Amino acid sequence: MSGLTHIGPDGRARMVDVGDKDVTERVALAHGRVHMQPETIQLAIGRDTKKGDPIAIAELAGIMAAKRTSDLIPLCHPLPLSSVKVEIQPDSRANALIVTARVKTSGRTGVEMEALTAVSAACLTLYDMLKAVDKAMRIDGVELLEKTGGKSGDYRKAGT
Template sequence: MNSPADNRFTHLDANGQVCMVDVSSKPETVRQAIAEGSIFLGPKVFPLLLGGSLKKGDALAAARLAGIMAVKNTSQLIPLCHVIPITAVEIDFSPDHQRLTLNIKVMVRAQAKTGVEMEALTGAAAAALTIYDMCKAIDRSMVIEKIRLVQKSGGKSGNYTLGATAPSE
């Protein structure tokens, strides 16, 4: 199996053909990832979303459910992702009243042979897209922003925290 230090793409075999990474020899460890994103809602949508006044219903509940479903189905959406037995998903929303933005935070945990970063990122994207879908009749100028990995732990590569200068242990 290739390691990041090999300077090769792990999803290409020796002949340059696309392949799924073989993780069968890796030990199962507790893996966790946190991703975040945000959606700028603007002055029309922001108060309606927070007040629960959308004609389509509870957008936050729908977005939470969409995020969880996306986490569970990441291997069907992202080519070459492994099916991972997810053990926990938490999705939190926090409004930024100054910026008229809704912040989305997704935590995913599993006991697995490979990480859950893609699952957390996919969950954040799906939650943001669901908010957009449920609010687009009011204002289509909403902007989904900064979907990114914030933190990950577990596995051979160790821990990662966004903005940290060295791997955290």
């Protein structure tokens, strides 16, 4: 018994059967951050135009990526999402932009991967938008903060 649900008793990868699970409301919250030079943060947040804003573009990329999760992660179930929110905030002390994603569904399996995928895509998009001035940015701390709904019980990151 491997304990890995995506591996069957015969050792094969599978999209695990969730047909017997209840349709319940499931929520997942994840975050991550992109470390960068203080000047890069200022460039990212200091724009005085409504258009071409790296932060708004990265938030949108995160939302769109959440919808593509089952295309990217081989054994993820396709799920009809009922809500996706992505929020990017500067953390000046940490010299980072913090990305948070909250995803909801009414379905038979959780949306942890959708929340983590949204965070990752938003971080990658920040990198892409800002790389002309700073190639040494680093994506760190992408992790699940909280998940609710479903039989396996709720999860909350230790210390939060």
